[in-house]
Amino acid sequence: MDRRQTLPSEVLLLIAEHAVLREAQDPLHLGWAASLCSACKSFRRVVTPILYAHVVVTRDNLEQLALLAREAPATLAWTRSATFLVIGRRLSIEPLIRAMTRLTAFAGRDLICDYIEEDLTISSIFLTGIGDEVVSRRTQKATRLHILVMVYDPAVELPEGELSLEYLMIDVLADDKSAWGLDIRRFFQHVDRILDRDTLPSLRRILLRPRCIFSGLKAEGFYIAVEEWGKTQRDSRIWIHDIAGPSLMHEGADVSGTLHLQDALAGDELWLTGRQLCPPSVPVPVANEQ
CATH class of the missing domain: 1.20.5 (Single alpha-helices involved in coiled-coils or other helix-helix interfaces)
Known part of the structure; x- marks a missing residue:
């Protein structure tokens, strides 16, 4: 038995x-x-x-996912979040991303983001290319946006028109420690325009993260400059990362894709990290008159 x-x-x-x-x-x-x-x-x-709730597209699985999009597109309709670690051919990328009919969060290069159907509301956009242009028709409805800029070329241009952006995260990159002191003021000028409440009235938080391209570089100059700048702003919407993230290059290898994937998997909570540079002051209690 x-x-x-x-x-x-x-x-x-x-x-x-x-x-x-x-x-x-x-x-x-x-x-x-x-x-x-x-x-x-x-x-x-x-x-x-x-x-398939979160799909990560790599060089190795791109063609298999593109085939899935053509033969069984309903499978990718479950996808809510997608991270593209490769650009790939348009013939492969476009049908894949168009099969994601419920997509709400995107991480990847701006030109891939442009393939997303216009009737979708992508609430979270995590651009992974240095100096990627903000795609206006995708950013209009986004409430969370991440961009990367070089500190010596810090143009942060948002599209014109009414935006819904509430949380903006900017990775500020440097490839030389002297750049933090020499070029950071130009970056602050761009941030000042973003913080103008007439420019972006919906903004609730801007998070600044220093990142070094090469290992061994330090970001002390960034923190010193930000603290001094913050004293003149007194804006409770400004947040910073107290600890600089890992370098984008490690032992000669580009590890930025791995770092971007870690950030993408953190989800919306990533925009809520950091330290508030200028906490709102607590009003002094007023004694009741007798």
Whole structure:
């Protein structure tokens, strides 16, 4: 007599769902789940919404995802967030991103963002190219925006017209430690225009993050300059990262893609990090007159 016991199929699917939820924190290592989806319909039905909630497009999986977009576009309709670590050919990228009919968060280069259907509201846009142009027709409805600028070429130009932008994050990059002191004032001039309440009345927070391109560089000059500038602003919407993030180059290798993916996986909470440069003053209580 076979005394082996098996769990009910419902319990097995719950276990599988829990495993996929845990592994979804690193979308690049979900190949095992995708393989099981092709072998088991019940498994596919349970985990597909989890498996494709956040899609990471790389050089290695671009063509496979493009094929999926052509043959089974309904699968990518579950995608809410997408990170593009590769630019790729338009013939592959465009059908892929157009299959993501429920997309609300995008991370990648500006030219890929331009392929998104105009009727979609992309509330979170995380641009990953240095000096990427802000795509006006995509930014109009975005409430969260991330851009990268070089400190010596700090143009931060937002599109004209009414914007819904509430949270702006700017990565300020330098490739030489002297740049923090020499060029930071030009950057502040651009930020001053953004902080003008007539220019962007919806803005609730601007987060400044210093990033060094090469390892070994320090960002002390950035913090000194920001603190001095903040004394003249007294604006509670200004936030800064007290600790400079990892360098974009590590031991001669470009690791920016890995860093961008980590940021994208953090989701909307990323825009709420940092330290408030000028906290609002607490009013002094007024004693009641007797």
